[in-house]
Amino acid sequence: MAEHRELLAEMPAVARLGTAERLRHAQRRRAQQLKAWAQAQKETPAIPRGGGGGGGERKSRRRRKRVTFPASVRLLEAAARHDAEEVRHFLESGISPDLCNEDGLTALHQSCIDDSLPLVRLLLDSGADANARDAELWTPLHAAATCGHLRLVQLLIQRGADLLAVNSDGNMPYDLCEDEATLDCLESAMARQGITQERIEEARAATERAMVSEIRELIREGKELDAPRGHHGGTLLHVAAAHGFLEAAELLLEHRARPDARDADGWQPLHAAACWGQVPLAELLVAHGAELGAKSLLDETPLDVCGDEEVRAKLLELKHKRAAVLKCQERHKGLLQRRTSSAGSRGKVVRRASLSERSSRYRRELQREAIVWGHLGDSEDDDRATGVTATTGVTATGVTAGTDTRPPLPPAGHRGGA
Known part of the structure; x- marks a missing residue:
């Protein structure tokens, strides 16, 4: 041996x-x-019974046990x-x-x-x-x-x-x-x-058709699609990824099967797709959020378990494309945030301009009103005009500061005299 x-x-x-x-x-x-084991069994000498007390007898019984x-x-x-x-x-x-x-x-x-x-x-x-x-x-x-x-x-x-x-x-x-x-x-x-x-292709597709039927039945019954199956603990998505069952995988992902589910070895479906060279499945899984950097219990990524160099090259290309897409998305997100911030600033400018224009309009109306009162010849009217002028200054200041108040109207007799 x-x-x-x-x-x-x-x-x-x-x-x-x-x-x-x-x-x-x-x-x-x-x-x-x-x-070698059989030969060793033949060469092992037989141990005679008795002759040594209870302990020896128990030992001989243990030694006589056969595998x-x-x-x-x-x-x-x-x-x-x-x-x-x-x-x-x-x-x-x-x-x-x-x-x-x-x-x-x-x-x-x-x-x-x-x-x-x-x-x-x-x-x-x-x-x-x-x-x-x-x-x-x-x-x-x-x-x-x-x-x-x-x-x-x-x-x-x-x-x-x-x-x-x-x-x-x-x-x-x-x-x-x-x-x-x-x-x-x-x-x-x-x-x-x-x-x-035609029969050959039909036979090849029979396994996937059976799997798709099973998935549809699970969906109708509302059962869990990510339940572990078999002693390895893989899910239906693991099986579809390993076998290249594109239709089954699309159906599972459409109904929210988890692309990051793990089997007993910590493999995700993407590990299975990479190991068995199922490039279309790998592309589909990555498009649904699967990570090419995900690690198993042995710290293996999908790239690590891929034994085919051609498939590995395609997976690396897919990884670079994924990184470029994520970078582009981040750039667009930043631009959108800046545009939103800019739009908010413009809105504030418009509101400030409207407030300033409204304040100027009020100021002009008050000034015209003060001029009318200033043309009155009596002293009381002069005093009132002075009061209005003073009030106008205060009120204008208040409007400028952002309030919407107007100065008090003159007494009713003064308005009638005018």
């Missing part, structure tokens, strides 16, 4: 492997681990070792051929990855589901097509494998096949089944 240091040393090389190669490597390591594994693990382990006889023994004992591990991987998936034709035939003959799906919706045909295993592809198609099965990345088996002979086999089978491009 590999030592810890050896495992650490090979991590960089493992990180560069593709998905299929990494899975095969992990299976080989697991098989080595189980084989057991679930049936799914044992079936997968036997399939990974290509042990057809052990697999047959498990199946004959009543174990289901469709048992899977926590990732949804069945023995049929594993045998298709390993190009084990006898095991694939044995599992299918025992009733294994040719269209079983793992956690990422891969079928055995996806696995065989990806690895270019022509004989397995032919056998799976004969046993009813779905040529239009779509995995979580939106890929069908023929999308993932790079081996020319295997690809020709897949395309020929699709032609024989009358599969047209």
Whole structure:
């Protein structure tokens, strides 16, 4: 069994492997681990009973305990070792051929990855589901097509494998096949089944249509759109962002789904869109306020989790555009504030001008009135004219100061004399 240091040393090389190669490597390591454990169990000497008192007996009982594994693990382990006889023994004992591990991987998936034709035939003959799906919706045909295993592809198609099965990345088996002979086999089978491009596009859109229907139902029932789903705690918007479901994402955002919702790892939907290269979804999320600088629990931004350099460049461009838009908005906001302030000042000027004009009008009227009274010849009239003149000065001052008062009128007899 590999030592810890050896495992650490090979991590960089493992990180560069593709998905299929990494899975095969992990299976080989697991098989080595189980084989070493079984060998260690055989070499462990049996401890005789009794002969040492109660404490020794309890110790021997503890040492005699054996580690057991679930049936799914044992079936997968036997399939990974290509042990057809052990697999047959498990199946004959009543174990289901469709048992899977926590990732949804069945023995049929594993045998298709390993190009084990006898095991694939044995599992299918025992009733294994040719269209079983793992956690990422891969079928055995996806696995065989990806690895270019022509004989397995032919056998799976004969046993009813779905040529239009779509995995979580939106890929069908023929999308993932790079081996020319295997690809020709897949395309020929699709032609024989009358599969047209229209049917292919319809099958690709089926998952999103189902999701849109689910969202509309939640909206009608008034249920929460941001409720965590699955053990990762992602929301519907996380799922739509990861899969590139533009219509579903638009519907969610239209009904106020949160673009800053976080899953168990602190990822926002924008992290998912960036990780899986869904640029249109990233643009939509940013337009609804998602931040390209948002950090996960591991301090990763959407740019940090983006593995595709071309997508990363587009996200950087989107980030610069977003910054430019925000800067432009701030500039326009400042101009609007200055215009509002200027308009208020002009209003004050107009009000001051109106008040000044009104005061001047009152002053002119009073001056004319004083002149009329000044033409009277008697002394009393002279005194009154003097009083009016004095009052006019005071009143004018008061008006100038902003009051709307007028001087008192002369006695009624004086008005009659005039």
